[in-house]
Amino acid sequence: MNAVFQPYPYPLIAILRGLTPEEAPQVGKVLFDTGFRMLEVPLNRPGAIEAMQSLVRIAPADAMIGAGTVLTVAQVDAVRQAGGRLVVSPHCAEEVIAHAAGLGMLTLPGVATPTEALRALQAGAHGLKLFPAEMVPPAAFKAIRSILPEGTPMFPVGGVTPQNMAEYAAVGATGFGIGGQLYAPGRDADALRAAAEAFMQERQQLIRNAA
Template sequence: MTEPALSPLNALNLYGLIAILRGVLPHEASAIGQVLYDEGFRLIEVPLNSPEPLQSIQTLSTCLPADCLVGAGTVLAPEQVIPLRKAGGRLIVMPHCDPAVIRAAKAAGLVAIPGVATPTEAFAALAAGADALKLFPAEQLGPSTLKAWRAVLHPSTALLPVGGITPGHLADFVAAGASGFGLGSALYTPGLDAAEVAARARDFMAAWKQAHSPRRKRQKTDTAHPGAANSQ
């Protein structure tokens, strides 16, 4: 049965993990994309500094069901937007905050996720029409920065840490308010076969689900209110 197409914002809300396939080759894209889809990923980006990225994006957008949002990362200039859309891309991820690129993406009907590292950049990106914010590099910013941003940004703002994310510390960012993640070298590096990518994808999905488990949420509440557990 053919899966129905998701609206871009629904895809972001329902599936918070973005697979970053930096360096993937066009002839590998189909097999890698299929195992990611099978493990539950519905957001995939191919950075434009990969070999023949538009060909890989076209392959992924053609071979995967319509409920998978495929696009490009490392989008640096407005003129890169239309070729991406023609290749079947629906998602633009940036390492920086350039309002001109954000506006070009939105004019083309694409999801725009710019990279931001300060509150000033965050608010500028949202004013330009960004659909979500990529906290980059997350390994330098850390969960404490994300938590502080949550105090000033609108609660509906999607915050996606990217850079150095592993299954082991994903939960710390979720507890601080992360809406999802961009997953790079810990998920995929050039040369990995589909079986290894699938195994890594399973680890990330397990960590993502664990971070959202009711038990963990109760533990977080009890930690914040030590007397709560004893008052039952």
């Protein structure tokens, strides 16, 4: 499973930091309606597991819901028990990667160097979260990609906007993780929808350019 994870061209992961269980159904509906199919709720805020469960309950059949900021094996187990299938970490924790992969969950650990990237793949990561992307500009991203196995899914995360996605796609990004540029606690549905549509429009442009 390590070699290829590419459910569709340029998957976008919505990073919903601070999402509450009460807000989750409305936020999830807006994102699903605009085309998002990968959603993560970072665990370093109260109510994260409950919010993730709310998303799982309303998710389309082709969606993948899970958690971010997963730091321990115990948290992996909690995410799986709550119905999550996606495990995203900010760092390369080999025991977390191996445990999640062993449970059949999609694991995308955070890396910022060639050493971390190779260690993560050896531990069983299905793809790599290049984080923070502000520290891994396109030129550095390209250099890291050049030493990885062909077809390794790579997601810049941190500071991703519709305006800079093409720069990363040009040097091998296969998807993107999007946080504060998309969602922030309390953002109203219209603003969220407008942001989501802008990212999806750029994704469609990348697909056209790659055709």
